[in-house]
Amino acid sequence: MTASDLVIVILAAGKGTRLRSSQAKVLHRAGGRSLLESVIRACGPLGAKRTCVVVGHQADEVTVLAEALGAVAVLQQPQRGTGHALLVARRALGNARIALVVPGDAPLIRPETLKALVNTHRSGGAAATMLTAVLAEPSGYGRIVRRSETAVAAIVEESKLSDEQRAINEVNSSIYCFSLDKLWPALSRVKPDNAHHELYLTDTIAQLSGNGEKVLAQVAADAREVLGCNTRAELAEVDRIFRERKREALMAAGVTIQLPETVIVDPDVQAGEDSILEPCVQLLGRTRLGARCVVRTGSVLHDAILGDGVTIEPHCVIAGSRVDSGCILGPFARLRPGNHLKAGARIGNFVELKKSVVGEGTKAMHLSYLGDARIGARANIGAGTITCNYDGFSKHPTTIGKGAFIGTDTALVAPVRVGDGAYVGAGSVITENVPADALAVARGRQANIPGWAAKKRRELAAAQAKQKPSKRKKNGRKAAPRRRSSARKSARRR
Structure with missing residues (x-):
C-alpha cells in the first residue's frame, strides 16, 4: 500500500459549547493559526489521496477555510456523532482503503506522529489502530481497556468506568486509523447511543475487537500532542505550548x-x-x-x-x-x-x-x-x-x-x-x-515692532493698578483711624 490508498477525515462539525462562543470551535486560534488550519497542515506531509473535512456548525465559514487549504468539505446535518460523520463522508472517500480520522480541535498533533500511526496500522495488518496517551491526570478522558499488551478490547467513557478502570491512565486521543473494509460493517452494527440516535466511533472499537478483528494502540511519545480545546483554559494552554x-x-x-x-x-x-x-x-x-x-x-x-x-x-x-x-x-x-x-x-x-x-x-x-x-x-x-x-x-x-x-x-x-x-x-x-x-519658503513675512513689549507691559501694569481696592476701605466703609497708645499721649502732654 502507498499514500494513494489513504484518505484523511477531519471532524470539524462541532459547535464547541463549552467555549461559550458564537464562533465555530475549529475557527478559534491557537499559536497564530486556526485550529483547523493547524490540523490540516499536520496532515499534509502524509501525502494522502484526499483530505475531507466534515462540517456542521457555521458550515459556510468552515468550508471556505477548508477549501482554501486544499481540503474537500462534506456537510453533516444533522450532527449525530462521530460515527455518523464517517457515514456522511463515505461517498467522498472514494475507493481508498485506509482512513486516518483526526478531530479538528487537536492542533498540537505532529506530522511525524500521524505518519508513525499509519505505518503501525499498515505493518500490523490491523482493522483499527488508535493513538493513545498516558496522562498523570486522566480525568475527563475515555480509558483504553486492553485485551493484551498489544491489543485493545474497548474504549470506556469516563461516565461508564468501573472503580478498577478508573485507575487506568492510558486515554483515547480520538485519532484513529481504520481499514475501511472493516469499518463499514462495524459501524452498521453500532446501535445509537441515546435518544438523539447518535453513533460514535468509540463504539466501533468494541465491535471490531468483539468480532475478532485486530485493534492496535500506539502511545504518543508526547502526551501534549493529543490535547483538545474544549474550554478557554484548554485553548490558552494549547496556545502556550505552540x-x-x-x-x-x-x-x-x-x-x-x-x-x-x-x-x-x-x-x-x-x-x-x-x-x-x-x-x-x-x-x-x-x-x-x-x-x-x-x-x-x-x-x-x-x-x-x-x-x-x-x-x-x-x-x-x-x-x-x-x-x-x-x-x-x-x-x-x-x-x-x-x-x-x-x-x-x-x-x-x-x-x-x-x-x-x-x-x-x-x-x-x-x-x-x-x-x-x-x-x-x-x-x-x-x-x-x-x-x-x-x-x-x-x-x-x-x-x-x-x-x-x-x-x-x-x-x-x-x-x-x-x-x-x-x-x-x-x-x-x-x-x-x-x-x-x-x-x-512659504510662510508669513516676519515683522519686528520696536518697544512693543515694553509698552504692553506698562499698559498691563496700569490696568492692574486700577483694579486694586483702596487700602483704607474695608467692607465698603472707611477704615477707623488707629488709636494712639497711652505712652505716646503722655509724651505729647509733657
Missing part, C-alpha cells in the same frame, strides 16, 4: 530570546542567526528577520520583512513593510502597510509612514507623517513634517528628491514634488513644485 515550540526552534537556530515566556512568535515567522528578541516582542504573520537584527522591548511586527543588521527600537509597530539592511527605527515609530525603507534609512520617534519609499541613508527622526511619499537617498526630513496626502476625496503622492532638506514643521500639500538637493524653509506650507537645488 508558542513554546516556536521559540525553542528559533533558539536552536541561533536566535537569542530574552525572557522567552514574554515573547510571541507565530509559526511562519523566520529569523536569522544572531538576531536578538528582547522581552515582550511580538513577531506575527509571515514576518522575516535577517541575520543580526535586534528587536527591542514592546515592538510588534506583522508581515514585516527585515534585512540584515536592522535595529527596531522599543515600542515600534511595523506591518506589511520591507526594511532593508542597516536601517534603524524608533522608538515609537509606526509603519503601516506598503512601505519600503532602503538600506541605512533612519526613522525616529513618533514618525508614521504609509505606502512610502524611503531612500538609502535618508533620515526622518521626529514627529512626522509621511504617507504616499517617494523620498530619494540621503534626504533629511525635519521634525513635524507632514505630507498632506488626502484632499477629502482621493489620496495624492508626494515626491522628495535625493539630498533634499525639508525644514521643521513643513506641510507638503500633495500632489507636490521637491527636486533633488532642494531646501524647504522651516514652517513652510508647500503647494507648488520646488525645483532642484532651489530654496522654497
Whole structure:
C-alpha cells in the first residue's frame, strides 16, 4: 500500500459549547493559526489521496477555510456523532482503503506522529489502530481497556468506568486509523447511543475487537500532542505550548530570546542567526528577520520583512513593510502597510509612514507623517513634517528628491514634488513644485515692532493698578483711624 490508498477525515462539525462562543470551535486560534488550519497542515506531509473535512456548525465559514487549504468539505446535518460523520463522508472517500480520522480541535498533533500511526496500522495488518496517551491526570478522558499488551478490547467513557478502570491512565486521543473494509460493517452494527440516535466511533472499537478483528494502540511519545480545546483554559494552554515550540526552534537556530515566556512568535515567522528578541516582542504573520537584527522591548511586527543588521527600537509597530539592511527605527515609530525603507534609512520617534519609499541613508527622526511619499537617498526630513496626502476625496503622492532638506514643521500639500538637493524653509506650507537645488519658503513675512513689549507691559501694569481696592476701605466703609497708645499721649502732654 502507498499514500494513494489513504484518505484523511477531519471532524470539524462541532459547535464547541463549552467555549461559550458564537464562533465555530475549529475557527478559534491557537499559536497564530486556526485550529483547523493547524490540523490540516499536520496532515499534509502524509501525502494522502484526499483530505475531507466534515462540517456542521457555521458550515459556510468552515468550508471556505477548508477549501482554501486544499481540503474537500462534506456537510453533516444533522450532527449525530462521530460515527455518523464517517457515514456522511463515505461517498467522498472514494475507493481508498485506509482512513486516518483526526478531530479538528487537536492542533498540537505532529506530522511525524500521524505518519508513525499509519505505518503501525499498515505493518500490523490491523482493522483499527488508535493513538493513545498516558496522562498523570486522566480525568475527563475515555480509558483504553486492553485485551493484551498489544491489543485493545474497548474504549470506556469516563461516565461508564468501573472503580478498577478508573485507575487506568492510558486515554483515547480520538485519532484513529481504520481499514475501511472493516469499518463499514462495524459501524452498521453500532446501535445509537441515546435518544438523539447518535453513533460514535468509540463504539466501533468494541465491535471490531468483539468480532475478532485486530485493534492496535500506539502511545504518543508526547502526551501534549493529543490535547483538545474544549474550554478557554484548554485553548490558552494549547496556545502556550505552540508558542513554546516556536521559540525553542528559533533558539536552536541561533536566535537569542530574552525572557522567552514574554515573547510571541507565530509559526511562519523566520529569523536569522544572531538576531536578538528582547522581552515582550511580538513577531506575527509571515514576518522575516535577517541575520543580526535586534528587536527591542514592546515592538510588534506583522508581515514585516527585515534585512540584515536592522535595529527596531522599543515600542515600534511595523506591518506589511520591507526594511532593508542597516536601517534603524524608533522608538515609537509606526509603519503601516506598503512601505519600503532602503538600506541605512533612519526613522525616529513618533514618525508614521504609509505606502512610502524611503531612500538609502535618508533620515526622518521626529514627529512626522509621511504617507504616499517617494523620498530619494540621503534626504533629511525635519521634525513635524507632514505630507498632506488626502484632499477629502482621493489620496495624492508626494515626491522628495535625493539630498533634499525639508525644514521643521513643513506641510507638503500633495500632489507636490521637491527636486533633488532642494531646501524647504522651516514652517513652510508647500503647494507648488520646488525645483532642484532651489530654496522654497512659504510662510508669513516676519515683522519686528520696536518697544512693543515694553509698552504692553506698562499698559498691563496700569490696568492692574486700577483694579486694586483702596487700602483704607474695608467692607465698603472707611477704615477707623488707629488709636494712639497711652505712652505716646503722655509724651505729647509733657
